[in-house]
Amino acid sequence: MAGAALPSSGDRRWDIALRNQWNVLTAIFFRDADSRHGRRFLLGYFASAIEPLMIVSVLAILFTALGRHLPYGESILLFLGTGVFPIYLFIHTSVRVRQALGIGKHRIRFPIEQPLDLVVIHGFQHFLTSVVVAALYFFTLRLFGVDDAIPHDPLLALAALSAIFLLGLGVGIINSVIARIVPIWDLIWPAISRTTLHFSGLYYVAAFLPPTIRTWLVYNPVLHGTNWFRQAFYVFYPTFATSKAFLLGSGLVALTFGLLLEAATRQYLEARE
């Protein structure tokens, strides 16, 4: 058996607590890795890839059909791709985290699992899937001859995605608390969150916009994430609205606020459900 006998008297030990936490997280990871919504692995997971791919193809066809000149770079598919994946990582994370904190979820568990364990693991699984899908997309573009499709600084791209993920996680936890108090929020938030697509530089370069619009857009942290991500691909991408501190700060504030909100309302909500 793993693990020696624990002290049956005395104080709790942090190393044992850490090991227990690790055991629980890995157990949840492997249990929930092979299914999502009860569907099988590939279908369930990569269903989340369909939405961004649809957006990219529709916009690419529109841009080509309307004869619009390219917003930036030499490939419309690459430009849209570098926008759609970070933005959808935010949208989907902020929506998906809700499922781990659903109604009655605190009841269907062994006592050693806590609802926040599910949030962490489901969020992490979604992050992994998103990174794999994005990597496949850019690799495919490279195969079709788009030289810039492999980021010159892959770590920078990963860092940008991680920062956006942090923001999505924080906003997602806040959402799940709101939705448990006001159930209609489950319908409203997915709609609201998709407006992020238009405010985060999916099909334009924020630096090239008129100053009157620009001054408002800089308050959207996701825009900073998109620009950050694009800098990993385009060496000379304009640095306007690319504050890493602002994105990370927003993410940490959202996460802290979300966790506090969840902790403060847990008793009340679990008793109510």
Place this chain on the structure above:
Amino acid sequence: MIRLRGVSHILRNGREVLSGADVEIPGDRRVALLGRQSAGKSTILSLLAGNVAPLRGVIERAARVSYVAGYQGGFRVTQTGRQNIIFAARAYGADPLEVFEFVRDVSGFGSDLDVPMRQLSVTNRNNLSYLLAYALPFDVYLFDNVVGPMLSEIPNLAETCQEMYRRRTATAGSIVATRNTYVAQKFCDCGLVLRDRRLEFYDDLREAIAVFNNDLLAADDEPDNRGQRRGAPLADDADDEEA
């Protein structure tokens, strides 16, 4: 050792189960949790297990405490018995294969462990929960009234569970919630008495039983408890309390 500090808890129906309970429960003893009918014994087990968080106060566990044997809320019914057993073993830091083989061999379920658990009968799921609890290496095992399932299609499971109880509690602790002093004497050697929404620990089981019996006599004198029987048979004590 499980330490309760100022623990208060109120059920959803407004009944107060604990009010400022302070007690230390040893993790290496066989403890009988004695309390009258509907006093909240099952709720206290849920609190000790960590299924329910107390409204006020802190419960410190310096021991690996089991889920309440028979508890089925941890199972994902869309997944197979095998998947659920392996998950529980991983989560509780045990060897998944060892635990699975033990449960499979003792239950004799065979291929039934490879179908989604919603296809198993409630009895079988309950039995699985008991066997899984015994298979996992806990420091304190929690039981509600009985140390083995009351209904089973597995031959001799009750005797097997009593034997496993004996072996597990040779090196680990246990807490058996009951109002049946016969059960307490058979499976425990010290007592935790729940009365007046407080918990008191007694090193000597006989002392605990004496206190508990006095509490029952006092209950008989209270007008709204008249006619309540003492030492009721095992079976109808099953789920008389709201968790």
